[in-house]
Amino acid sequence: MAAAGATDKTEYDTFPKLLLRNADIFGDRPAMREKDLGIWQSWTWKEVHEIVKNYAHGLKKLGLKAGDKVAIVGDNRPRLYWTFAAVQSLGATPVPNYQDSVADEMVFVLKHAEVTFAIVENQEQVDKVLSVADQLPKLRKIVYDDDRGLQDYDPKDLHSFERVIEIGRKEIEKNPKLVERWEAGFDKYNGSDIAVFLYTSGTTGRPKGVVLSYDNILISARNGNAFDGLDEMEEVLAYLPMAWVGDHIFSYGQSYTAGFCVSCPESRETINEDRREIGPTYFFAPPRPFEIMLTQITVNMEDASTVNRWLYNYFMDVAKKSGEKILNGEPVPFMERVKYWLGELFVYGPLKNQMGFSRLKVGYTAGEAIGPEIFSFYRSLGLNLKQLYGQTEAGVYVTVQPDGEIRADTVGKPAPDVEIKIDKSGEVLYRSPGVFLEYYKNKAATREAKTKDGWVHSGDAGFFDDTGHLHVIDRAKDVGKLKDGTLFPPKYIENKLKFFPNIQEAVAFGDGRDFCAMFINIDLTSVSNWAEKNNIIYGSYQELAAHPEVYSMIEEHVREVNLQLAGEGDLAGAQIKRFLVLHKELDPDDGEITRTAKVRRGFVGERYKPLVDALYDPKNYKQHISTEVTFEDGRKGKLEADVEIRDVQSVDVPEAHMQEAAE
Amino acid sequence: MNTAIAEIQPGKPILAMDHISLSFGGVKAIRDVSFDIRKGEIRAIIGPNGAGKTSLLNVINGFYHPQEGIINYKGAKRNDMKPYVAASQGIARTFQNVALFAGMSTLDNIMSGRMLKMKVALPWHIIRFGPAEREEIEHREFVEQIIDFLEIQAIRRTPVGRLPYGLQKRVELGRALAMEPELLLLDEPMAGMNLEEKEDMSRFVLDVNDQFGTTIALIEHDMGVVMDISDRVIVLDYGQKIADGTPDEVKNNQNVIDAYLGVAH
Numbered sequence: 001m002a003a004a005g006a007t008d009k010t011e012y013d014t015f016p017k018l019l020l021r022n023a024d025i026f027g028d029r030p031a032m033r034e035k036d037l038g039i040w041q042s043w044t045w046k047e048v049h050e051i052v053k054n055y056a057h058g059l060k061k062l063g064l065k066a067g068d069k070v071a072i073v074g075d076n077r078p079r080l081y082w083t084f085a086a087v088q089s090l091g092a093t094p095v096p097n098y099q100d101s102v103a104d105e106m107v108f109v110l111k112h113a114e115v116t117f118a119i120v121e122n123q124e125q126v127d128k129v130l131s132v133a134d135q136l137p138k139l140r141k142i143v144y145d146d147d148r149g150l151q152d153y154d155p156k157d158l159h160s161f162e163r164v165i166e167i168g169r170k171e172i173e174k175n176p177k178l179v180e181r182w183e184a185g186f187d188k189y190n191g192s193d194i195a196v197f198l199y200t201s202g203t204t205g206r207p208k209g210v211v212l213s214y215d216n217i218l219i220s221a222r223n224g225n226a227f228d229g230l231d232e233m234e235e236v237l238a239y240l241p242m243a244w245v246g247d248h249i250f251s252y253g254q255s256y257t258a259g260f261c262v263s264c265p266e267s268r269e270t271i272n273e274d275r276r277e278i279g280p281t282y283f284f285a286p287p288r289p290f291e292i293m294l295t296q297i298t299v300n301m302e303d304a305s306t307v308n309r310w311l312y313n314y315f316m317d318v319a320k321k322s323g324e325k326i327l328n329g330e331p332v333p334f335m336e337r338v339k340y341w342l343g344e345l346f347v348y349g350p351l352k353n354q355m356g357f358s359r360l361k362v363g364y365t366a367g368e369a370i371g372p373e374i375f376s377f378y379r380s381l382g383l384n385l386k387q388l389y390g391q392t393e394a395g396v397y398v399t400v401q402p403d404g405e406i407r408a409d410t411v412g413k414p415a416p417d418v419e420i421k422i423d424k425s426g427e428v429l430y431r432s433p434g435v436f437l438e439y440y441k442n443k444a445a446t447r448e449a450k451t452k453d454g455w456v457h458s459g460d461a462g463f464f465d466d467t468g469h470l471h472v473i474d475r476a477k478d479v480g481k482l483k484d485g486t487l488f489p490p491k492y493i494e495n496k497l498k499f500f501p502n503i504q505e506a507v508a509f510g511d512g513r514d515f516c517a518m519f520i521n522i523d524l525t526s527v528s529n530w531a532e533k534n535n536i537i538y539g540s541y542q543e544l545a546a547h548p549e550v551y552s553m554i555e556e557h558v559r560e561v562n563l564q565l566a567g568e569g570d571l572a573g574a575q576i577k578r579f580l581v582l583h584k585e586l587d588p589d590d591g592e593i594t595r596t597a598k599v600r601r602g603f604v605g606e607r608y609k610p611l612v613d614a615l616y617d618p619k620n621y622k623q624h625i626s627t628e629v630t631f632e633d634g635r636k637g638k639l640e641a642d643v644e645i646r647d648v649q650s651v652d653v654p655e656a657h658m659q660e661a662a663e
Numbered sequence: 664m665n666t667a668i669a670e671i672q673p674g675k676p677i678l679a680m681d682h683i684s685l686s687f688g689g690v691k692a693i694r695d696v697s698f699d700i701r702k703g704e705i706r707a708i709i710g711p712n713g714a715g716k717t718s719l720l721n722v723i724n725g726f727y728h729p730q731e732g733i734i735n736y737k738g739a740k741r742n743d744m745k746p747y748v749a750a751s752q753g754i755a756r757t758f759q760n761v762a763l764f765a766g767m768s769t770l771d772n773i774m775s776g777r778m779l780k781m782k783v784a785l786p787w788h789i790i791r792f793g794p795a796e797r798e799e800i801e802h803r804e805f806v807e808q809i810i811d812f813l814e815i816q817a818i819r820r821t822p823v824g825r826l827p828y829g830l831q832k833r834v835e836l837g838r839a840l841a842m843e844p845e846l847l848l849l850d851e852p853m854a855g856m857n858l859e860e861k862e863d864m865s866r867f868v869l870d871v872n873d874q875f876g877t878t879i880a881l882i883e884h885d886m887g888v889v890m891d892i893s894d895r896v897i898v899l900d901y902g903q904k905i906a907d908g909t910p911d912e913v914k915n916n917q918n919v920i921d922a923y924l925g926v927a928h
Contacts, residue, residue: 270817
């Protein structure tokens, strides 16, 4: 379908037009699936067209007009996806919401977007909307998908999906001409018109309504399809929040442009099983699910029989050695290929089948940095897992990794049609056809984020390496500078350390100082395991943390991070010069980390000021510290310790570069 | 004995216990207890340990036969009844200690609740042919609706022995629901659960009552739950009924307060 993708750029420039096209050319192919009562139900493009047609007429009869905003709240359900198209076909704008947000959070978005209709999944969401309805003067109707528990609700302004469809069908029966008029209405809109509002999740401040046009989404989607060669034969599982730009592009934009089928899981808990049954060819997940799957496999293998364990270990070593090379199309000796083929037969194949990845063509991870070992594990099995960097404001794509140039530490090269530049402060700016129109009703924020000539401030700091790959290192506002002007991205360096299983937490200092120095927290589970194997005796966390051999091991890790940093251009100057291992775990009860395990760098710096000062006193190798700690029952106590400080040799740049290139 | 089963209107008694006494040798488990359960209500039975609550449920579903008294179920008088007869007449129950088939999957456990509804002879089912296959599909559909209702899709194929306790209780409720009971007896459905599991279970009990109109009699120790979800409460102590009424009436009853706070007898 590559040819169709190229020619339909102008003709099919909105979702309703694409729906007509798909019903025409992919008519009997599945468009949507959902597992209901244990059985996968599917709808062809023709059927979807029929449903959307009736649905749109029903909504129209209920009073939905062009220009209205329609909230969509719920898990990934076919009917909610159809709502997008039905609403857009009437010239109204869908506003998907995060389904887990509590009523108080939701009301901000619904009020700000001035929604007139709310299309929701079930009683839970109906209750939420009703509980804030008095703050939403423009809200007129609520439509729900699942009627369980809703029988006794006042039906005046509350309609079931089935009823809306019924109303629509009757309308069309009465006056079949309506359909022609409905379809003719599609031509009033084109690519530059507003398609959707996607509210950013708002970790900082209030959510902002990102206004995206049809072109933003459809050009991005088409570029994505072309980049990975996706066509109507793909299978995807829609399980990420519908309000998130990623899902909007993958499960809606790319599906409508390429014509592939989107499957909705039975429930949130059954995603793994559903994935196994569907066998997606195209898959997207943040790093976390990949971590969980790997842990699960490791645990299961430990319980497996000796033979199985031996097979697994043997062939995983083979995969480690040549799996990625084979995937990247690099030369691999014949014998290695034979071994890998056997491994595929005995281990990788069954493993992939277990994870539901047997048919995977391409998978993406984004959102956070993924651990290099985890990334390599999946790639060595022959799964084409890649990274991308994207933002709601960009219609997702900013950079992606092209096949054959996959590395764990970059987010790839600029995506098709995307221009990127890095400004003096290190912030990444981009410009592309996917760039959003504006923040809804927020001119000031729009001006701040988007320049007149279309460049968007990503808010992230990054740099390009010699191979043209972008490294995103931190939020721009968190990136500091060493005294000599070197860029100092604390989180980026900390994350590199945290990828070592022995290190649980790391806190970097360096902004406005001479060099970068580190606090390190050991990971008790993993280090105690290591201590047991190495016959190291210890009595407490504090004793283990202060053990010279533990220090030496951590020093080894720090040196490795320095080696990596040395190969990353400007960051070579931000190598870690001194570090110490903290005598206690950073604890949310003491306010040192947040409940979601984010280090409060400033607070830690204050609390352990003597230690920070000692790090920057070149003659000080041992510092006494006394800290107040809160026990789990709320009592307070004092913890005293002498903490050792170690110097670490920094790595010379050219040498390191050679090494990294060889890796 | 009148065996005709009448259709009971909501609000009218579906079950009436008249002067029931039950003893095991010299131990009097239940002494002269009378009460009724109205169609469509949630009726709680509470009382201190050993008060005779479970014995009372066992009398209702025919597991124990009272020495004295008469039970009127749906207009038919009886004083003894075999449990399977009770089951075929629409009484289903769950147990204080989970009594599921631990090695079987959730699906099969719930499916076993459909046994009584299966009409096709066993030989057909063994070869799973023709009418047997159709029947299985039909029942499977019903079971899937229960799975959907109880939100246990994710454990459909998991052997129940591997499930946490709270989920096992839910599966047990599912099996009882598979019988499409008119009267559902729940013996401590929330025992051993954490707060969240209790809230979920309360929700399901209310939903069952609401959606299917099932009459529910339940034994429960968590007073918060009992007072929240039941329409009427009966309180037992040492085998005797000491109070009967709405949760508010029972809460303020002096006998109940004494029984729970342990006044010397």
